[in-house]
Amino acid sequence: MESILILISGGPYSGRAVDALKLAASMCEQGHRVSVFLIQDGVLCALGEGDTEAHRVFQGLASGGVASFCMGEDLTMRGYGANELSAGVEVSDYGHLVGLTTELDHRVIGVL
Amino acid sequence: MVKSVCILVRKPPYGSMDAAEAVRHINGALAAGLRTRAVLLGDGVYVATRNQDAAVAGWTSLSAAIEQSVTSGASLRGGAVNRAEVYAHGPSLEQQGLTGERLIEGAQVITDTELAEILAGSDSVLVF
Numbered sequence: 001m002e003s004i005l006i007l008i009s010g011g012p013y014s015g016r017a018v019d020a021l022k023l024a025a026s027m028c029e030q031g032h033r034v035s036v037f038l039i040q041d042g043v044l045c046a047l048g049e050g051d052t053e054a055h056r057v058f059q060g061l062a063s064g065g066v067a068s069f070c071m072g073e074d075l076t077m078r079g080y081g082a083n084e085l086s087a088g089v090e091v092s093d094y095g096h097l098v099g100l101t102t103e104l105d106h107r108v109i110g111v112l
Numbered sequence: 113m114v115k116s117v118c119i120l121v122r123k124p125p126y127g128s129m130d131a132a133e134a135v136r137h138i139n140g141a142l143a144a145g146l147r148t149r150a151v152l153l154g155d156g157v158y159v160a161t162r163n164q165d166a167a168v169a170g171w172t173s174l175s176a177a178i179e180q181s182v183t184s185g186a187s188l189r190g191g192a193v194n195r196a197e198v199y200a201h202g203p204s205l206e207q208q209g210l211t212g213e214r215l216i217e218g219a220q221v222i223t224d225t226e227l228a229e230i231l232a233g234s235d236s237v238l239v240f
Contacts, residue, residue, distance in 0.1 A: 049208075049210070051206075077126055078161070
């Protein structure tokens with residue numbers, strides 16, 4: 001079992017975001033400990049009212065116990081707040097992201 | 113001679129330069145006296161959602177810029193003012209969990225049929 005951090009920057013309609021989220025889901029099914037961190041346009045995938053494939057896959061991950069984070073600054077830029085996100089998502093910052101990427105037992109895949 | 117242009121925006125703001133370039137082209141088309149229609153499709157609808165605070169990252173707010181193209185427009189010779197028409201694709205909004213109330217002042221929500229009419233009725237379509 002690996003500990004894997006996946007960084008995602010694509011918006012909900014981008015194929016990149018859907019592919020990355022499905023990758024995260026597959027890794028979870030294989031028993032790995034997966035964390036997902038949304039940055040830049042990727043934070044839009046965390047909006048709770050969204051109903052694109054990207055939104056649905058992300059909602060499944062976050063509500064299913066996968067550690068899920070989104071960059072607070074990128075949310076603010078785009079006009080959204082923590083109260084508009086899917087259940088299970090934590091708003092985070094660059095300091096936390098750096099900490100996650102430098103944890104010795106973490107493999108980092110990104111930015112997808 | 114091109115008299116009308118449709119600026120079709122498919123990318124969300126800030127993650128890439130595409131949306132900012134689209135807004136720049138809207139302003140350029142207005143200044144050139146063209147009938148300028150901006151259509152926001154897919155992730156592009158996020159360009160016109162309210163409450164953006166891009167200053168935190170040192171960016172110019174694209175929602176404010178596109179709103180200005182609608183409310184203030186560009187001044188032309190002779191004193192006329194050329195204002196943009198901004199349309200957000202309704203099904204794209206709905207899929208993103210958004211409604212027209214989340215959009216900037218002056219933005220209109222359009223159907224698939226209206227989208228096709230705008231694209232077919234424009235002399236030129238620039239896709240971002």
